[in-house]
Amino acid sequence: MLIVARKNLFSERTRLAISVGGIALAVFLIGVLLSLYRGWENKVGGFVEDSNVDVWIANEGAKDFLAAASLLPYDPSLGVDPCQQQIQAALQDPNRRSQAQKFPVQDIRECRPLIVRQMEGLKVEIQSGGEEKILKKMNLQFVGYDAGTQLGGPLRIVEGSTDAPKDNEVVVDEALGKRYGVQVGDTLKAGGRDWNVIAKSGGGDFVAAQTVFVSLDAAADALGFNDAKKTTFYVIRLKDGIDAKAFADGVDIPGVHALDRSAFASNTKDRILSNVLPILAVVLLLAFIVGLSVAGLTIYTATVEKSREYGILKAVGFRNSYLYRAVLEQSIVTGFLGFVIGIGLMLIIGPFAADVVPQFVIFTRWQDVLAVAGATLVMAGVAAYIPVRRLASIDPVAVFKA
Amino acid sequence: MTQNGRVILGMQGVTKIYGSGDAATRALDNINFDARAGEVVVIMGPSGAGKTTFLTIAGALLRPTSGTVTVSGLNITEMGEKNLPEVRRDRIGFIFQSFNLLDSLTSLENVTLVMTPDRSRGKAGVNRARELLDMLGLSHRVKSLPKNLSGGEKQRVAIGRALANNPDLILADEPTANLDSKRGREVMLLLRQIAYEMDKSVVIVSHDHRIREVASRIVWLEDGTFRSDVETARDPVCNRVIEVVGAPQTEHIGVLFYFCGEQCQRIFAENPTKFAEAG
Numbered sequence: 001m002l003i004v005a006r007k008n009l010f011s012e013r014t015r016l017a018i019s020v021g022g023i024a025l026a027v028f029l030i031g032v033l034l035s036l037y038r039g040w041e042n043k044v045g046g047f048v049e050d051s052n053v054d055v056w057i058a059n060e061g062a063k064d065f066l067a068a069a070s071l072l073p074y075d076p077s078l079g080v081d082p083c084q085q086q087i088q089a090a091l092q093d094p095n096r097r098s099q100a101q102k103f104p105v106q107d108i109r110e111c112r113p114l115i116v117r118q119m120e121g122l123k124v125e126i127q128s129g130g131e132e133k134i135l136k137k138m139n140l141q142f143v144g145y146d147a148g149t150q151l152g153g154p155l156r157i158v159e160g161s162t163d164a165p166k167d168n169e170v171v172v173d174e175a176l177g178k179r180y181g182v183q184v185g186d187t188l189k190a191g192g193r194d195w196n197v198i199a200k201s202g203g204g205d206f207v208a209a210q211t212v213f214v215s216l217d218a219a220a221d222a223l224g225f226n227d228a229k230k231t232t233f234y235v236i237r238l239k240d241g242i243d244a245k246a247f248a249d250g251v252d253i254p255g256v257h258a259l260d261r262s263a264f265a266s267n268t269k270d271r272i273l274s275n276v277l278p279i280l281a282v283v284l285l286l287a288f289i290v291g292l293s294v295a296g297l298t299i300y301t302a303t304v305e306k307s308r309e310y311g312i313l314k315a316v317g318f319r320n321s322y323l324y325r326a327v328l329e330q331s332i333v334t335g336f337l338g339f340v341i342g343i344g345l346m347l348i349i350g351p352f353a354a355d356v357v358p359q360f361v362i363f364t365r366w367q368d369v370l371a372v373a374g375a376t377l378v379m380a381g382v383a384a385y386i387p388v389r390r391l392a393s394i395d396p397v398a399v400f401k402a
Numbered sequence: 403m404t405q406n407g408r409v410i411l412g413m414q415g416v417t418k419i420y421g422s423g424d425a426a427t428r429a430l431d432n433i434n435f436d437a438r439a440g441e442v443v444v445i446m447g448p449s450g451a452g453k454t455t456f457l458t459i460a461g462a463l464l465r466p467t468s469g470t471v472t473v474s475g476l477n478i479t480e481m482g483e484k485n486l487p488e489v490r491r492d493r494i495g496f497i498f499q500s501f502n503l504l505d506s507l508t509s510l511e512n513v514t515l516v517m518t519p520d521r522s523r524g525k526a527g528v529n530r531a532r533e534l535l536d537m538l539g540l541s542h543r544v545k546s547l548p549k550n551l552s553g554g555e556k557q558r559v560a561i562g563r564a565l566a567n568n569p570d571l572i573l574a575d576e577p578t579a580n581l582d583s584k585r586g587r588e589v590m591l592l593l594r595q596i597a598y599e600m601d602k603s604v605v606i607v608s609h610d611h612r613i614r615e616v617a618s619r620i621v622w623l624e625d626g627t628f629r630s631d632v633e634t635a636r637d638p639v640c641n642r643v644i645e646v647v648g649a650p651q652t653e654h655i656g657v658l659f660y661f662c663g664e665q666c667q668r669i670f671a672e673n674p675t676k677f678a679e680a681g
């Protein structure tokens with residue numbers, strides 16, 4: 001670092017603190033928002049991504065796990081296996097009839113219906129008079145799955161019974177425990193029934209809603225799906241070596257979508273995050289502008305204040321490039337300090353905040369940290385740009401004036 | 403003193419016109435000038451005479467409208483803009499009226515900063531700066547910031563900086579104007595010492611009559627030209643050297659006093675005895 005840059009930067013401690021603080025704040029905000037976005041993306045997409053389902057069959061127009069609109073024909077009297085029969089049955093529906101109907105059943109290892117429904121869940125307490133008192137209301141992603149294949153079931157059991165739920169039993173996501181204090185042994189009201197919590201599972205937190213798992217029969221029963229001969233999805237596990245994307249592309253049934261795991265996961269993410277993304281982008285931009293303005297203004301005023309000294313340097317034989325470098329170095333060191341402090345704050349405060357606020361799920365990737373570093377560098381560079389232009393216009397002859 | 407030293411600063415037919423058309427000002431009008439190694443040339447003249455213009459042209463900070471300027475044999479009027487900073491850094495030392503040190507740098511750093519990279523490299527540069535400050539009587543001030551130095555000390559640091567790259571030419575613009583008479587005298591003697599002992603050419607622009615004491619030669623600049631036939635006097639109030647012809651004058655106990663302007667004349671009139679005696 002040039003001595004002029006170092007001395008100018010560190011001789012004005014207050015100003016340095018302000019400009020470093022401005023950049024640190026911007027870095028902190030940008031870093032937290034990016035991590036928050038990644039955290040949500042991870043949570044929301046995680047369940048589908050990590051599930052044992054290779055291909056999802058859904059109603060036309062329903063392309064993700066959170067879509068409430070999917071409703072496919074399913075006749076329980078035919079039994080769950082073989083599933084292709086069910087889908088063939090669906091094809092008999094005159095409304096869906098079409099010339100070209102393809103379903104490569106030979107690639108399927110297992111296929112099962114999966115019932116998914118968003119609903120409100122209640123945690124209640126029985127008062128002494130026998131009346132129920134509502135303690136907590138929660139948003140549930142209510143899932144009924146086939147115990148035999150476990151297709152679409154809980155990703156992992158973290159507490160309680162590892163048996164699949166039967167009758168009025170339910171496995172709840174651990175996030176419900178963290179957020180609402182739902183424990184193994186509690187009773188949960190949902191879909192007009194009481195459910196016994198027998199275990200907690202992990203990986204089913206969609207931030208805005210959490211998954212609970214019951215048996216396929218119980219779900220169909222509770223929702224009246226048996227009578228209506230309906231299911232939400234069909235979930236498929238393919239034989240080894242079969243490419244899910246190719247399989248999904250090969251399915252051609254009118255009125256029905258087949259989506260491979262990653263497409264289904266990214267649609268699920270999009271449903272939640274596409275609304276957040278524009279807001280996020282605006283806030284990121286604002287944070288960037290705040291950091292840039294604070295740094296730019298302080299560096300500009302510092303340069304203006306020292307313009308006589310820069311004039312002296314010109315007079316005694318320093319080139320413009322030396323002066324540019326001096327200002328740029330001050331700007332970049334300011335940016336570097338701001339970056340270190342901002343990211344440091346984020347790493348310290350992030351986990352702490354996540355403990356207090358459940359929605360505050362942050363996930364910091366090194367790629368994002370690198371992106372923030374890049375943004376900081378741009379901030380520093382742009383902040384130096386206007387002062388540097390001013391340097392060029394300083395007339396060294398002016399230093400002869402008293 | 404070596405009157406026949408080599409020419410360090412040479413000007414031939416230098417004219418500088420500011421602006422153009424009706425607003426044009428002819429600040430220097432076809433002047434010829436030489437300053438040699440080992441001499442102190444003092445340039446005097448009324449305000450607006452073109453002294454600063456002269457100095458900035460000599461210092462490769464301003465291009466003349468026409469004419470040739472050489473510094474240590476280099477024709478700087480022919481050089482491209484890109485090479486002028488190097489001429490200023492290596493061949494010319496500047497001393498300013500308001501010292502112009504960098505506030506956040508110590509005396510030592512102010513001197514080493516300007517050294518060409520090959521001079522300042524490693525310990526050698528620092529040693530040289532220390533020697534210079536020693537010579538200037540500032541060995542106890544090397545670590546001080548300008549704000550903790552007296553005016554005279556600041557100007558001596560500035561002289562150290564001017565000498566850092568061992569240039570042949572020292573240009574000083576009113577180097578004593580911001581100093582009291584004692585410090586001003588110290589600085590003048592230093593400048594003479596630099597010319598005589600270090601064989602440098604020192605060109606000083608000044609109004610200060612005391613500086614005559616150290617001058618090898620005094621030249622009078624007026625309306626952009628040098629005049630040799632000028633009768634000068636000292637303004638007893640502000641101590642400026644002024645031209646007698648056309649100056650406001652006052653007689654006091656049989657002696658004629660001349661003034662740089664009516665303001666000094668008025669001040670004199672309020673207490674003539676005080677100023678007459680001081681002179």
Ligand SMILES: Nc1ncnc2c1ncn2[C@@H]1O[C@H](COP(=O)(O)OP(=O)(O)OP(=O)(O)O)[C@@H](O)[C@H]1O
Pocket residue numbers: 420421427428429447448449450451452453454455456
């Ligand atoms: N940048 C400029 N643009 C236009 N005119 C200028 C400029 N600089 C100086 N002048 C004019 O040129 C003339 C000489 O100016 P200069 O500053 O060289 O005088 P000076 O002898 O140094 O005066 P002073 O003793 O007041 O410092 C003056 O008339 C001045 O107004």
Ligand SMILES: [Mg+2]
Pocket residue numbers: 453454455
């Ligand atoms: Mg002047």
